[in-house]
Amino acid sequence: MTTTTPFEQHPLYPLINPRSIAFFGASNRFSAMGTNQLHSVQSLGFKGKIYPIHPSEQTVLGLPAFRSVTDLPEVPDLAVLVLPTAIVTQTLEACGKKGIRHAIVVSGGFNEVGGAGTALERELVAVAKRYDIRLVGPNCLGVVNPHHLFNVTFAAFEGRPGHIGLASQSGSLLTQMFHYLEQYRIGFSTGISVGNEAVVDIVECMEYLAACPHTKVIGLYIESIRRGRAFIETARRIVPHKPIVAYYAGGSEAGRRAAFSHTGAMAGPDQLYDGVLRQSGVIRAASLTELFDFCWVLGRCAVPQGRHIAVLTHSGGPGAAAADAASRNHLELTPFAPRTLAKLKSMVPQTGSVNNPVDLTFSRDPLDYFRRIPGVLLEAPEVDGLLVYCFVPPKNMQRMMENQGLSDDELAKLTDAIADDLAANAASMADAHHKPIIGFTYQSTEMPIIRKLLDHGIPVIPTPERAVRAMMALAQYGERVAKILSQQ
């Protein structure tokens, strides 16, 4: 691995995998942010101890409450503070005295508001230093670690433990992605809202995520990088082992201003950041959507040997759109070798095309489409990766099967079994050839074949353009690694 520290000994381990928590700022009123956050911890089924600290309540959300952190029967791994700004620093000090060494400070009103807030943040940092507290925040939305059943954000967790480790300078972004990722059958390994980065910054989070065995890819939402040199050096150590994808929001004038109001961070010129990310070996996403698309495929697919791809379609329009987007993103639709062409000719009807994109047209067998033809394309040495258009007209399939006298129930089961078999086969072909397959579609992820492909780990991305960009990110990752290794 990239860090010499074993995962469990990483300084952030107890913060992200706590066994016990002191919780400040939850009550029994659901209009309070802190109550929502404590409820989020409970509702995901957190296995550790939770100690709510409350000045007057006997119980908070059914848990025995304590008047003060000094009253606690043990020293918890973590303190979570969702308190009015004015009492945050003194509370952290009480935690430090108790012996607590990890804290998440959700409260805002610090550096991001300037003036007095900046002074307050300086005091907060001084207390953290005095007691050697690793502190995430202030002005953050917390942490989610579904593998540990730990979610301290204000939103109830929806989804599954997954492979994406996110460190984000936007907090609510994290929570807004729970459902979004789940619809693609992917999820967070860990998500960290870094807030003002008063103590723990995005570089330290990258190191933690690099060490985390559940994290297959690191995603970053960046409005400003504070320690440029450390960022570059850390990323270059991580990238050969684990891909990093970053979205930078401050690249334009308006993005810069928005970032400044948001976290008080000074963003830099787009070109500067582009250079820093490139030098770091980080894949840059051009949008939030791409940030998650790239994390999706980089955690799921083999890295292609080059930029020569094949496109398989049964519809000319989406095929041409994919080809066009591929060209614009410097992927090459490879001309097929005679051997490949000969095999394809036996499977593709005359009205179709054996050139790249391979266009089967509508009339043929889905078994060929999802099994035999991808097999031919993946085994062709001239093909580094495969894009497949996924579209099954739902009513037509039903129509055809009803015609064979099947009941609704039999029909659903049969469709499912066929889809599962095709998807499993596609996944094992991709594995066997160490080449990526990325599907693209305009349909819902609830269509049987798409759901099964997702379940078997094959990304099926809405729109040809996004799928092409994701394939480009895979190729770019291979190139970035090669470059870093060549410079060592």
Added chain:
Amino acid sequence: MTTTTPFEQHPLYPLINPRSIAFFGASNRFSAMGTNQLHSVQSLGFKGKIYPIHPSEQTVLGLPAFRSVTDLPEVPDLAVLVLPTAIVTQTLEACGKKGIRHAIVVSGGFNEVGGAGTALERELVAVAKRYDIRLVGPNCLGVVNPHHLFNVTFAAFEGRPGHIGLASQSGSLLTQMFHYLEQYRIGFSTGISVGNEAVVDIVECMEYLAACPHTKVIGLYIESIRRGRAFIETARRIVPHKPIVAYYAGGSEAGRRAAFSHTGAMAGPDQLYDGVLRQSGVIRAASLTELFDFCWVLGRCAVPQGRHIAVLTHSGGPGAAAADAASRNHLELTPFAPRTLAKLKSMVPQTGSVNNPVDLTFSRDPLDYFRRIPGVLLEAPEVDGLLVYCFVPPKNMQRMMENQGLSDDELAKLTDAIADDLAANAASMADAHHKPIIGFTYQSTEMPIIRKLLDHGIPVIPTPERAVRAMMALAQYGERVAKILSQQ
């Protein structure tokens, strides 16, 4: 209107709104394309007469079949041909003799395959000319006109009659958008798969769609424009009255090759097409996704007076992403006038931001977010259009309401009523100020507030970047119209 021909007298009217159809190539086998297409006509509840022509069957899909077109008791408005290539021309001739003046030829094997196919197409055109037949195709997937309950594509229609008139050089694209559009609560007014454009070309379809009162915006999927001069002149006549959006797939080398295999059309260099579309006043979409996004907003929203927009968010990340994308697309996040700032300050908490993007942060009232603040922004003279981030954490809302002791049923009804009221209000504010509101989200369109906004005609587009590009298309349309009018 743009054409002097009244809609009902347009040469394509009987083809797209037929009262009666002769159908060639349907049988009782569902594996046959023609059968699927006839079934599509029936299943949408077509009100006219259908005459299947079949050499041996007594009935086809329950309809009395005829041996030959000459046996029909009347002259149908339209013939649909889904036949083997070799017998298409002679069948069209029989139709011509019967007096039929409109045909859709689905069969392929003509110009798109070259060689003998090109010669066959020449014969087909000669027959069409001899009998004065307006012919769509060959090598097309037919026409859909949900307002007339007429769908002759192979896919069963899903969705609703809508406002988008599409003329497409990709046939199956049309059918693949049925469900896609429905999830956004929009739909086709008419869709025409133009195929090889042997007789009726995309320019003639534009003229029809310009005259069609259901069509609020014209969408074009283009792999090649055959009559450049006519295209430009026709578009320039239409655009001041009705927006046209085009996606051109042949712009890159690979796109060009894909288009060539697909329809045999020679695509031209990207820059040439860019110039042609610009000169025509057509809005160019950079992807298929944009083609439909642009058609969506251009049919739903007021055209902004300029490029000064406001962004409203309760989450910094998506707000910054929208701001960044706006800058990159030459939209300006307008600085607010003192009057506007003063009003906003009373509604936005200290942890939020009254600058543009207006960031309410999470903690505040949804009534302010969807009602009072948009009101302030829309009435500000410095604001031409408004982008609003739409995200409601589903479980949190439920949690808060359950806390008030409501049953599931009461809760669903109450949520729906509130959402409906907010959405109706937002739509009437947009109307009153003649300014566009575009929502953006990462959530499903099934969330109550999003569903209600869509139902009330406010587009809510997945991802900030797509929403920004859609706003840009609206502004661009205003500019294109102004330019054309200034040149007249």
